[in-house]
Amino acid sequence: MNKKFLVILFASILYLLTITPSITMGQPSQPQEAQSDSAGKSEVAIQIDKKTLNNGGKVIVSGKAPEGKPVYIEVWTEEKVRAARLDAEVDKETGKRPYIFYMTDEMPAFYNLLFPKEFADTLEAEKKLGRKWSVSALLRNTGATAVFEAPAQAKIDRYQTTLWASIIGSRGELLPPMDKSENKRRAMQLVKAKFRDLPVVFKANVEINPDGTFKAPIELPSNAPPGKYYVVAKVDKDTKSETVFFENNITFPSVYLDNAGRTVNLFVPFLLTAAVTTFGVLMGAGGGFILNPLLVMLGLPHTVVAGTVMPTVLFSQGTGIYNYSRIKFISWKLGITLGLAMLAGGFIGPKLTELITLDQYKFLFGWVLIILSALMFWQTTPKYLERNKKEQAILKEYQRRAQEAAKKKEEGGK
Amino acid sequence: MKVEFWGQEFKVNLFIGIPGAFLIAIASSMFGFGGGPFMVPLMAVGLRLPMYVIVGSSLLAIFFNTLMGSFRHYGFGNFDLIFFLIMFPAAILGGYIGPKIAKRLNPVIVKRVACVGLLILAFQLLGVF
Numbered sequence: 001m002n003k004k005f006l007v008i009l010f011a012s013i014l015y016l017l018t019i020t021p022s023i024t025m026g027q028p029s030q031p032q033e034a035q036s037d038s039a040g041k042s043e044v045a046i047q048i049d050k051k052t053l054n055n056g057g058k059v060i061v062s063g064k065a066p067e068g069k070p071v072y073i074e075v076w077t078e079e080k081v082r083a084a085r086l087d088a089e090v091d092k093e094t095g096k097r098p099y100i101f102y103m104t105d106e107m108p109a110f111y112n113l114l115f116p117k118e119f120a121d122t123l124e125a126e127k128k129l130g131r132k133w134s135v136s137a138l139l140r141n142t143g144a145t146a147v148f149e150a151p152a153q154a155k156i157d158r159y160q161t162t163l164w165a166s167i168i169g170s171r172g173e174l175l176p177p178m179d180k181s182e183n184k185r186r187a188m189q190l191v192k193a194k195f196r197d198l199p200v201v202f203k204a205n206v207e208i209n210p211d212g213t214f215k216a217p218i219e220l221p222s223n224a225p226p227g228k229y230y231v232v233a234k235v236d237k238d239t240k241s242e243t244v245f246f247e248n249n250i251t252f253p254s255v256y257l258d259n260a261g262r263t264v265n266l267f268v269p270f271l272l273t274a275a276v277t278t279f280g281v282l283m284g285a286g287g288g289f290i291l292n293p294l295l296v297m298l299g300l301p302h303t304v305v306a307g308t309v310m311p312t313v314l315f316s317q318g319t320g321i322y323n324y325s326r327i328k329f330i331s332w333k334l335g336i337t338l339g340l341a342m343l344a345g346g347f348i349g350p351k352l353t354e355l356i357t358l359d360q361y362k363f364l365f366g367w368v369l370i371i372l373s374a375l376m377f378w379q380t381t382p383k384y385l386e387r388n389k390k391e392q393a394i395l396k397e398y399q400r401r402a403q404e405a406a407k408k409k410e411e412g413g414k
Numbered sequence: 415m416k417v418e419f420w421g422q423e424f425k426v427n428l429f430i431g432i433p434g435a436f437l438i439a440i441a442s443s444m445f446g447f448g449g450g451p452f453m454v455p456l457m458a459v460g461l462r463l464p465m466y467v468i469v470g471s472s473l474l475a476i477f478f479n480t481l482m483g484s485f486r487h488y489g490f491g492n493f494d495l496i497f498f499l500i501m502f503p504a505a506i507l508g509g510y511i512g513p514k515i516a517k518r519l520n521p522v523i524v525k526r527v528a529c530v531g532l533l534i535l536a537f538q539l540l541g542v543f
Contacts, residue, residue: 082491105491169486259494266500273504274511281512282519283528287505288447293535300497306446307492311484312505313448317477324470331467334417334426335474338435338457342449342475345439346482352444354490365445366539373532375455380525391465398420398466 044071046233046241048218053248055263056220061231067212069235070116070143075218076150077248079109079225081261083154083194084303086161086355101161101171101355102186106154107194109225109261113202114216115142120204127198131359135188138202146237150230151191152184161355169351194261196358223263223299226250260304269295273312288313289372293365302361306353327402419467430460435475442476443483449476 046063053059065071084103091098115123119142126138139145158175159165165172178186195201206216218231226248234240250256255266272294273287280287288309295305324330356364378384415426434456442449453472457463487493 255496255500257494257497259491260497269497269500270504273501274508277505277508278512278515279528281509282516282521282524287508288442288445289451289532290535292446293539297538303487303490303492304494304497306444307484307487307490308494308497308501309446310443310480310487311493311498312501314477314480314484315502316505316509317448317473317480320473321470321477324473329466330470330474331417331419332474333415334419334463334467335471336478337415337426337428338431338453338471338475339478341432341435342439342479343482345436345441346443346479347486349440349443349445350483350486350490350492352440353446353487353492361445362539362541366536368441368445369532369536369539372451373529373536375451376525376529376532380522380529385522388465394464395466395469402420 043239044233044235044241046231046244048231048244048246051246053220053246055250055254056222056224056248059218059220059231059246060215061218061233062213062215063233063241064211064213065208065233065235066239067210069212069239070118071206071208071214072116072144072147072234073112073114073206073216073218074147074150074232074234075110075112075114076108076230077110077225078228078230079256079261080106080154081109081194082259082301082303083107083190084354085189085193085357087189099161100175101159102156102190103159103171104154104156104187104190107187107190107261108150108154110220110229111151111191111195111201112218113144113148114206114218115144115202115204116206116208117204123198123202123204133192133198135192135201136185138198139188147234147240148184148188152180152187154183154187154190156183156186156190158186166351166355167348169347171351171354193357220248222254224248225261225263226256257300257304260300262300264298264300268298283376289369293362293369296358296362296365302356302358303353307350327399327406329399329402417467424463424467426461426463431456434460439479439483443479443486446483446487449479 044063044065046061049060049062050057061073063071082103082105084101087100087102088097090096122141123138126133126141135148136145139148156178158178159172160175161172177183191201206214208214214233218229220229228245228247230243230245232240232243250263253266254263256263273291276291276294277287279290292302292305292309295309296302321330353361379388415428417424417426435453438449438452438456442452450472453476454468457468457472458465484493
C-alpha cells in the first residue's frame with residue numbers, strides 16, 4: 001500500500017515539473033496596434049511629460065483639440081488579463097435567465113478612461129448606485145460610448161452554461177463569436193466585472209480650456225502592471241490624437257503576478273502565508289480558511305487565490321500521509337473510499353469558482369467561516385474536551401504501539 | 415462498509431460518508447482550502463469513528479481532493495506560478511514554526527482566539543462592518 005502512495009506523490013511532483021515551463025513560456029503579450037490615422041493627427045495634438053515611471057506614479061498628459069469640444073483620454077496597458085462574467089440576469093424580453101458565460105483573456109490589466117471635468121457629477125451619480133452601476137449607462141450619459149475602444153477589442157468567448165455542464169465541470173457549449181457591437185457591449189460588462197469599482201477606471205479630471213488646450217494627470221497605482229502604457233486623446237470616434245506611450249518599471253521587492261494582473265510587494269503574501277500557516281497549525285485547521293479571504297481582501301482575484309493556494313498545501317499533506325503510512329496509521333480502505341468521493345467533488349468545485357462573482361465568493365465564504373467558527377467553539381466546550389482527552393490518550397497509545405511495531409519490523413528486516 | 419484498523423473493526427455508514435465527503439470536496443475546492451476541519455467532524459460525529467482512525471485517513475481523503483482541485487484549477491487557468499513560488503516556501507516555513515510554538519500554548523485558548531478571529535473575518539466578508 002505504501003507504494004501506491006509513493007506513486008501518487010511521484011505523479012504529482014512530475015505534474016508540477018512538467019507544467020512549469022509551459023507557464024513561463026506562455027502568454028506572450030502582444031502590443032496593441034497603434035490606432036493612429038493620419039486624419040486624426042492634425043486635429044488633436046498630444047504629449048506626455050514622462051516616458052518612464054518606476055513602481056507607478058503620475059504622468060501629465062497635455063495637448064490641443066478643436067475648440068469647444070470635449071476631450072476623453074484612454075489609457076491602457078499591453079499586459080492582458082482574464083475577465084469573466086456569468087450572465088444570469090433575467091432577460092427583459094424573454095423573461096428567462098440566459099446563463100451565458102462570457103470570458104476573455106485579453107482584457108487590459110490596467111485601463112483608464114478620463115472624462116472632461118464637467119462630467120464629475122455624472123460619474124458621482126453613477127457611483128451612488130453602488131454595486132448596480134453600469135459601464136454602458138455611464139458611457140451613454142457622458143457621450144463616451146464611441147471613445148471606449150481598447151477593451152472592446154478584446155476577443156470575448158461565450159459559452160452556454162447549463163447545470164449539467166457545471167456538474168461535469170465543463171464551461172458549456174462555445175457559442176459563435178459575437179459581432180463588433182455586441183462584443184463591445186459585453187466588454188463594458190467585463191470591465192466592471194474585472195475592475196469592480198467605478199473610480200478605479202473612470203475619472204473626470206481632464207481640464208479643458210476655451211482655446212481647446214487640455215491637461216490631465218494619469219495616476220498609476222503601485223499595483224499597476226509593468227510594461228508599456230498607451231495613451232490616446234479623443235474627441236469622438238474619428239477625431240483623435242496619435243497613440244503615445246510610456247513605460248512602467250517595477251523593481252524588487254515588487255513582482256508582477258501574471259494571472260492576477262497585479263503587482264504586489266512579494267513580502268506581503270510571503271509573511272501573510274507564513275503567519276497564517278503557523279496559526280493554522282496551532283488551531284488544527286489548514287491555513288486556507290484565513291489566508292484566502294485575506295488575499296482576496298488585498299485585491300487579488302478569487303479565482304487565482306483559490307487556484308494557487310490549493311497546490312501549496314499538496315506538499316505538506318503529502319508528507320503528512322507519508323509519515324502516517326510509515327507507522328501504518330492510515331486505513332487505506334477508508335481513506336481511498338472517501339477520497340474517491342472527494343475526487344469527484346474536487347472535479348466540480350473549481351468550475352464553480354469561475355462562475356461566481358467576487359461578491360458571491362465573499363458572501364459564501366463568510367458563511368463557511370461562521371460554520372467553522374461554530375465548530376471551533378464546539379471543540380472548546382467542556383463536554384467535548386473531556387471526550388477528546390480520552391481520545392487523545394488512546395490516540396497516543398496507538399501511535400506508540402504503531403511506532404514500536406514499525407521499529408521492530410525494521411530491525412527484523414535487517 | 416467494514417474497516418479494520420489495528421485489530422479492531424469499525425462499521426462505516428457510507429450513506430453519510432460519501433455524500434458528506436463529496437459536498438465538502440466541492441465547497442473546499444471551490445474556495446481553495448483544504449477541508450480538514452470539516453472532514454474531521456464528519457468522520458467523528460457522522461461516522462462515529464475514534465480519533466486515531468480519523469487522523470491519517472482523513473488526510474488521505476483530503477489529499478485526493480487537493481490533487482484533483484489543483485489539476486482542475488490549473489486547467490481553468492487559475493494558477494499563478496510566481497504567486498505560488500512566493501507562498502510555497504512560506505507555507506513550509508509556517509509548517510515548521512507552528513509545531514514548535516504549539517507545545518507552549520494552551521490549545522483551548524488558541525481555539526477560542528481562532529473562533530473570535532474567524533467570526534470577525536466572516537463579518538468582514540459579509541460586509542457587516
